[in-house]
Amino acid sequence: xxxxxxxxxxxxxxxxxxxxxxxxxxxxxxxxxxxxxxxxxxxxxxxxxxxxxxxxxxxxxxxxxxxxxxxxxxxxxxxxxxxxxxxxxxxxxxxxxxxxxxxxxxxxxxxxxxxxxxxxxxxxxxxxxxxxxxxxxxxxxxxxxxxxxxxxxxxxxxxxxxxxxxxxxxxxxxxxxxxxxxxxxxxxxxxxxxxxxxxxxxxxxxxxxxxxxxxxxxxxxxxxxxxxxxxxxxxxxxxxxxxxxxxxxxxxxxxxxxxxxxxxxxxxxxxxxxxxxxxxxxxxxxxxxxxxxxxxxxxxxxxxxxxxxxxxxxxxxxxxxxxxxxxxxxxxxxxxxxxxxxxxxxxxxxxxxxxxxxxxxxxxxxxxxxxx
Numbered sequence: 001x002x003x004x005x006x007x008x009x010x011x012x013x014x015x016x017x018x019x020x021x022x023x024x025x026x027x028x029x030x031x032x033x034x035x036x037x038x039x040x041x042x043x044x045x046x047x048x049x050x051x052x053x054x055x056x057x058x059x060x061x062x063x064x065x066x067x068x069x070x071x072x073x074x075x076x077x078x079x080x081x082x083x084x085x086x087x088x089x090x091x092x093x094x095x096x097x098x099x100x101x102x103x104x105x106x107x108x109x110x111x112x113x114x115x116x117x118x119x120x121x122x123x124x125x126x127x128x129x130x131x132x133x134x135x136x137x138x139x140x141x142x143x144x145x146x147x148x149x150x151x152x153x154x155x156x157x158x159x160x161x162x163x164x165x166x167x168x169x170x171x172x173x174x175x176x177x178x179x180x181x182x183x184x185x186x187x188x189x190x191x192x193x194x195x196x197x198x199x200x201x202x203x204x205x206x207x208x209x210x211x212x213x214x215x216x217x218x219x220x221x222x223x224x225x226x227x228x229x230x231x232x233x234x235x236x237x238x239x240x241x242x243x244x245x246x247x248x249x250x251x252x253x254x255x256x257x258x259x260x261x262x263x264x265x266x267x268x269x270x271x272x273x274x275x276x277x278x279x280x281x282x283x284x285x286x287x288x289x290x291x292x293x294x295x296x297x298x299x300x301x302x303x304x305x306x307x308x309x310x311x312x313x314x315x316x317x318x319x320x321x322x323x324x325x326x327x328x329x330x331x332x333x334x335x336x337x338x339x340x341x342x343x344x345x346x347x348x349x350x351x352x353x354x355x356x357x358x359x360x361x362x363x364x365x366x367x368x369x370x371x372x
Contacts, residue, residue, distance in 0.1 A: 004280055005266035007287025010055055013048040014290035018297045018330055020045025022323045025298075025305040028241060030314060037319050041237040043229045046245055047255035049139055050196055052294075054260045056143060057200020058267065060150055061162060062207065068161055073154040076353055081147045083349040085140060085291075088342060090117060092295050093134045108133055119144040121188035129244055130184040136295060145189055146197045162205050166198045193247035196256040203260065207267050218265040225261035228254070286331065292342055293334035300330040 023045075027037035067073035093116055100107055107113075108124055115122035116132035121141045124133050131138050149168055153161040176190025213221075233254035234245065245251055286293070304326045308314060313322065 004276075004284050005269070006055065006059070007290075008280070008283035009051060009263060009266060009287070010290040011283050011286035011293075013051040013055065014293040014334075015286070015327070015331070016043070016045045016048030016051070017294060018301075018327050019323070020048075021297060022301055022326045022330075024241065025301040025326065026308070026314075026319050026322045029305065029309055030319060031241075033314075035314065039237070039241075041232070044232045044234060044236045044255060046236070047229060047259060050193070050251070050255040051259040051263065052139065053142070053193065053196035054200040054203075054256065054263050056146070057197035057202075058204045058207075058263065059200075060147070060197075061158070061201045061204035064150075064154070065158065065208070067154055068158040069156060070154070074151040077154055078147065078151050079353045081144075083352060084346055085143065087345045087349070088292065088295055088337070089134070089137055089140055091341075092299070093117060093132070093137065095299070096134050121185045123184050130188050136298065139294075141188055142194065142197075146194065158208070159205070162201050166201060169194045169198055191247040192249045192252050193256070195252050196260070199256060199260040200263070203264050203267055210270070211268055212270040213265070213268045218269055221261045221265040225258035225265075228258035228261075285335070289331075289334045289338035289342075292337040293330060296334055296337055297327075297330035300333045301326045304329060 019040075023037075023039055027039055030037045064073075064077055067077050070076075097107060097113065099105075108116075112122055112124045113133060114120075116124060116134065116137065119132075119137075119141050121130040121138075122132060123130050125131055125135070130141070132141065146169075149165055153164045153168075155161075156164060172190045173192050173195060176186070176192075181187050181190060234250060236243075236245075305322070308322050
């Protein structure tokens with residue numbers, strides 16, 4: 001298993017989301033001022049989230065092999081994931097609340113703030129769409145829900161656990177399709193987008209069984225996946241600029257399936273070696289910092305866009321220059337956050353996790369993906 005391909009795809013997923021948001025930070029103010037902005041819809045940039053979910057389903061199964069049917073497996077798993085995911089998100093949320101207070105913007109009520117910190121789906125912005133105070137955290141609400149379901153079945157052996165998790169998520173989605181749901185939590189937990197975690201789990205099960213595909217089949221999967229993204233069956237270009245993509249079956253088919261096809265082509269490859277050049281190392285490094293890039297890029301792009309317009313650069317330079325600079329600045333900032341916050345904080349919290357039961361040696365991929 002080549003860890004590089006997984007990390008590079010994590011970088012691609014985060015960059016895709018960042019590029020889409022960078023265009024909004026620059027393009028929306030330009031259009032409000034009557035200027036023309038050349039939006040790029042080469043691919044649906046928001047599909048980076050769907051790729052993240054597929055990757056998450058894969059990594060969680062692959063990196064938890066020693067925890068299945070282990071006496072303390074569920075506790076170890078939950079603490080490992082919380083110490084990895086929660087601190088940076090909590091800091092991002094706290095910074096947003098502090099900014100709101102500084103600029104005298106009304107703060108959410110206590111229940112809304114608590115729900116955001118506890119990863120409980122909540123209609124924080126009263127739009128009818130459950131979103132936390134820090135809106136990017138909507139994906140983490142799905143992630144933590146997936147972790148909770150996963151932990152419930154860690155007492156079983158791997159194959160049975162994976163099937164039970166997939167069946168449970170399938171039943172929840174079926175309930176959401178059959179019954180009208182107004183509750184914010186149930187509305188999130190029964191959306192078809194959770195099936196994307198199942199796609200990733202299925203690929204992990206195949207990889208762990210030693211399934212591999214010949215080069216021709218893998219190239220075909222990539223070609224089909226890329227073609228589906230280029231076609232963009234959700235027709236993103238025709239949607240309003242502030243459109244929130246419904247997390248329904250159409251999204252799963254249009255964005256989740258091509259993400260899974262491309263990811264399958266990477267992880268179902270047992271060939272030895274592989275490229276290890278400078279570009280690969282850069283991609284791996286960006287993949288390691290992809291969580292920081294996902295959460296922190298608005299904190300870079302928002303002040304950058306304000307400075308860009310305040311300096312009048314929007315009338316002097318092409319808009320794509322601003323987009324490129326904001327994405328690059330976000331990538332640099334994420335590397336710093338990963339190096340100086342994520343790594344030390346995660347290490348400092350390891351004392352919370354008891355040593356897991358010794359079951360067998362773990363692969364390099366498994367050991368490294370525990371920090372994913």
